Amino acid sequence: MSKIFLTDTTLRDGSHTVSHQFTLEDAAQIAGGLEAAGIDIIEIGHGDGLIGSTINYGFGRHDDFSLISAAASQLTKSKLAVLLLPGIGTVEALKMAQKAGAKAVRIATHVTEADMGEEHVKAAKDMGLFVVGFLMMAHMTDAERLTEEALKFESYGADVVYATDSGGAMLPEDVFEKISSLKKNLKIPVGHHAHNNLGLAVSNSLTAIEAGATYIDGCLSGLGAGAGNTPTESLIAVLNKMGYEHNGDLYKAIDASEKILIPSLNNKGLKVNSQLDAMILGYAGVYSSFLLHARRAGQRFGVDVRDILMEAGRRKAVGGQEDWLIEIAVELANQKSK
Incomplete structure (x- = not known):
């Protein structure tokens, strides 16, 4: 299997969810949490791309360059990326973004208009940036035309x-057909960015990987425009279960959501209750009723509920063995104290 490279867009696509009101502290803390979680590329900026803060698209709390600088201050491994929509973003703004700390850019055009990004791709390459051709609204054309446009980006x-x-709007079969065509005809890697409007974001991301994509997007807690994006945490969990190689760390991605992102959202009046420990039930393969008992045991003995559930899964605990969770918690607490 090919290695999968993860891009998290919480600080850009997720910006739509907070009406572009992420603070500089949010940018720094979330970026730091994502790097700790092994995310390869972290996208940041106004939801509508570089210098998208306008009366038409909504004003951001901070300009893109301040956000980039705040995030970049926390990174040593992950690439920091911006999104640029030709007609909104400019080459001059891209130069300013690079100066602030951006290492990559995603040039976004409508799926049939890759030629709109030629100038920006070439300029970005001259600047030494890592460049992604981002063909939006891919459901609006067929695989043949999509491939023609992708080949333009490759040629630039x-x-x-x-x-x-x-x-x-894409179904798994649409994703498979289109990604397969790109994989067959392009010499460069292929990526996929899913939205969850039909509840298919994780499924479509996996289908894209099966068809040959090696760059996949997500957002912490599935944040993002519309119904949100592929949840980064769920994606990492499923990739682990399927045996794909990647750099993501599941626990640290969950921590970035629960300890950094969700408190920030709650402070902005967006009340979010984390269910990420419930996701561990499926990851560990244990009975769903175990969650409440594991939480209580974790609080009582000062151990991570995730570790309790994972150990219960390793021991193949089944319904009716809830008392076993206390024994597991005690053992983990003893190990922790040594």
Whole structure:
């Protein structure tokens, strides 16, 4: 299996969810949490791309360059990326973004208009940036035309080309057909960005991987425009279960959501209750009623509920063995104290 490279867009696509009101502290803390979680590329900026803060698209709390600088201050491994929509973003703004700390750019055009990004791709390559051709609304054309447009991005010098399901309208068979065509005809890697408007974001991301995509997007807690994006945490969990190689760390991705993102959202009046420990039930393969008992045991003995559930899964605990969770918690607490 090919290695999968993860891009998290919480600080850009997720910006739509907070009306572009992420603070500089949010940018720094979330970026730091994502790097700790092994995310390869972290996208940041106004939801509508570089210098998208306008009366038409909504004003951001901070300009893109301040956000980039705040995030970049926390990164040593992950690439920091911006999104640029030709007609909104400019080459001059891209130079400013690079100066602030951006290492990559995703040039986003409508799926049939890759030529709109030629100038920007070439300029970005001249600047030494990692460049992604981002073909939006990929459901609006067929695989043949999508491939023609992707080949344009490749010819301009892009390092990766994405089939982007901006409307969350694609079915798994659509994703497979289009990604397969790109994989067959392009020499550069292929990526996919899913939205969850039909509840298919994780499924479509996996289908894209099966068809040959090696760059996949997500957002912490599935944040993002519309119904949101592929949840980064769920994606990592499923990739682990399927045996794919990647750099993501499941626990640290969950921590980035629960300890950094969700408190920030709650402070902004967006009340979010984390259910990420419930996701561990499926990851560990244990009975769903175990969650409440594991939480209580974790609180009582000062151990991570996730570790309790994972150990219960390793021991193949079944319904009716809830008391076993206390024994597991005690053992973990003893190990922790040594």
